[in-house]
Amino acid sequence: MQLKTLLTRHKQTLALLIGNGINRYNSRASNNSWDALLGQLAQQHLPEFGKQLPSGMSLTEFYDVLDLGLRGQSTSKKTPGLQQQFCDLMADWRAMPQHTYVMAWAQKHASPVLTTNFEQCLSDGIGGKAFLGKGTSFTDFYPWEAYFSTEELSDPCAGFGIWHINGMQKYHRSIRLGLTHYMGSVERARVRLHKGSRRLSAGGNIHDWEGAATWLQILFHRPLLIIGLGLAENEVFLRWLLIERAKYYKDFPTRFQPAWFVHTANEQDIGKLYFLKAVGVEAFVVPDYDAIYGENTWT
Secondary structure, three states: OHOOOOOHHHOOOOEEEEOOHHHHOOOOOOOOOHHHHHHHHHHHHHHOOOOOOOOOOOOOHHHHHHHHHHHHOOOOOOOOOOHHOOOHHHOOOOOHHHHHHHHHHHHHHHEEEEOOOOOHHHHHOOOOOOEEOOOOOOOOOOOOOOEOOOOOOOOOOOOEEEEEEEEEOEHHHHHOOOOHHHHHHHHHHHHHHHHHOHHHHHHHHOOOOOOOOOOOHHHOOOOOEEEEOOOOOOOOHHHHHHHHHHHHHHHHHHOOOOOOEEOOOOOHHHHHHHHHHHHHEEEEEEEOHHHOOOOOHHH
C-alpha cells in the first residue's frame, strides 16, 4: 500500500501519531535527536561514559541513571533539573518544511495529531496556539487536556489539534523521559481506563469517561496512522497503551478502529512487527523516508 493511498482513503476519520522521525528528516544526524541530547547531558553529568551511550540499558533507564547521578552531586538549588535542562537544549529547534505541509494536511482534514515529541515544531509549522481542554484535573506534570491548534475544540476528536503524549516543552515538569516517568504515566492512564464508575473499560458513553477530555480519547476512538516512531522496547508507555487498546476492542468489538505503522525496508525487528500485529496494528513498507515525509505524499 502507498501511504498517499491510505491518506486519501481514510482522510475523513484518520488521526496521526507522529514521532521524532519527522524532526530528523532532511536534518543532519546530530540534529533534532533525543539520543544526541541525552549524550550531551551525559557528558555534563556522567563524563565517564564519554560521547557514547552505554549498551545494556534502555534510553529510559539511562535517563534515570543520569537523574540519580545529578541527585548525588552537591548542586546549587538554582541548578535546573534534568527536565528543564532537556528543554533548554531544544530551545533552537525550529519547524522545517515537513512540519508545515504534514500539519496543513491534518488541518485541512480536521485530523487530530498525537505526538511523542516534546518541542513545538509541529505547532510552529502551522501557527498553532496553546489551548486547555475541559478537563477539571489539569496539572503541569500531566497536561493531558492541553493541546495546540488554530482553534478551540469542543472535544479531542472534534478536529485538528496537536496533543503531546509524553509531555511538552511548554511545561518542563511534564517531560517524560525516564522509566520512572513512564511508570507514572501508566498509573495515571490506568486509573482512567479501569477504576471508578466512569472508567473506559465499563463500556459506557465514550463521551463521558475520565479520559474523554484528554488525548486518550483520540488514541482509543480514532483510526491511527503511526509515522516516525521506532516503537522499540523502551517505549513502555505507548506499547502498554496499544495493548490496552487491543483489549478494549476485544471487549467492545463494535468500537474497533484500525491502525497502521509505516516503516522503510530497513526495519528488521521481527519481534516488534509481531507485537504490532498482535495488538491490531498493520505494518506496511514504503520505499524510503521521502515516501513518508516528502511533500508529494501530503499535498
